[in-house]
Amino acid sequence: MNAFANAFLLTYAALFPIINPVGNAPIILSMTHSRTEHERAMLAWRVAIASFFLLTGSLLVGSHVLEFFGISLPVVRIGGGLVVTAFGWRMLNSGVSADSNAPVTNSDGQPLESFYPYTMPLTVGPGSMSVAIALGSQRPAYDDLASLAMIGGGALIGILALCITIYVCYRFAERTVKWLGPSGVNVVVRLMAFILLCIGIQIIWHGWQGLILLRGP
Numbered sequence: 001m002n003a004f005a006n007a008f009l010l011t012y013a014a015l016f017p018i019i020n021p022v023g024n025a026p027i028i029l030s031m032t033h034s035r036t037e038h039e040r041a042m043l044a045w046r047v048a049i050a051s052f053f054l055l056t057g058s059l060l061v062g063s064h065v066l067e068f069f070g071i072s073l074p075v076v077r078i079g080g081g082l083v084v085t086a087f088g089w090r091m092l093n094s095g096v097s098a099d100s101n102a103p104v105t106n107s108d109g110q111p112l113e114s115f116y117p118y119t120m121p122l123t124v125g126p127g128s129m130s131v132a133i134a135l136g137s138q139r140p141a142y143d144d145l146a147s148l149a150m151i152g153g154g155a156l157i158g159i160l161a162l163c164i165t166i167y168v169c170y171r172f173a174e175r176t177v178k179w180l181g182p183s184g185v186n187v188v189v190r191l192m193a194f195i196l197l198c199i200g201i202q203i204i205w206h207g208w209q210g211l212i213l214l215r216g217p
Contacts, residue, residue, distance in 0.1 A: 003150045003151050003154065004150040004151070004153060004157075006151075007153075008157050008161070009158070010135070011135060014131050015055065015132065018125075018128045019128050019162065019166065024122060024170075027193070028170050029174055043170070045167060046114035047119045047123055047166065048164070050120075051124045059132045062129065062136055072214060073130060074211045076207070077204070078204050080129070081127075081200045081202075081203030082204065084197075086200075088195075088198075091196065125203075135155065136155075
């Protein structure tokens with residue numbers, strides 16, 4: 001049971017600050033302000049489900065997939081960091097309005113695409129996937145299958161709890177930021193876009209450092 005609790009806390013604590021669902025909520029709201037509440041609820045549910053499968057896949061088989069294609073983790077960080085940086089730059093310079101009180105209309109009549117950019121890279125980006133892959137690749141080798149199952153179960157429950165947190169934050173984003181008002185939300189969105197840009201650059205930097213270490217002196 002101690003191994004289960006440790007795996008749960010380690011997984012949740014390692015991924016939560018990187019995914020940052022609380023900080024992403026105003027961005028999600030600003031990008032979907034012209035949609036109905038039902039559409040935003042469905043989007044939150046789909047993003048949570050997709051995030052669970054992405055993180056679980058990264059945890060369980062991510063290191064094996066990278067090894068199969070001959071891709072190193074630093075390269076994944078650099079490539080993903082470029083995506084996050086480009087996304088943050090586009091948001092920072094876009095004319096997206098954060099006015100959640102705008103009239104609710106379905107502008108294009110098409111259902112929201114939940115995977116890009118809402119799930120990836122906004123929610124589950126290269127940083128969180130790298131952490132999940134690292135957690136999966138550094139799992140201890142136990143001869144006792146029961147202990148290994150406890151650790152794996154704790155990690156999966158940690159991911160599930162994190163995805164529930166993502167759903168709650170995105171589902172009730174409008175209520176969470178409503179007291180800020182349109183101007184306040186717009187400031188938060190721009191600030192989070194800048195932070196997202198910085199996170200992307202930081203991921204690229206970590207990837208570059210990893211490549212230098214792999215190259216050696």
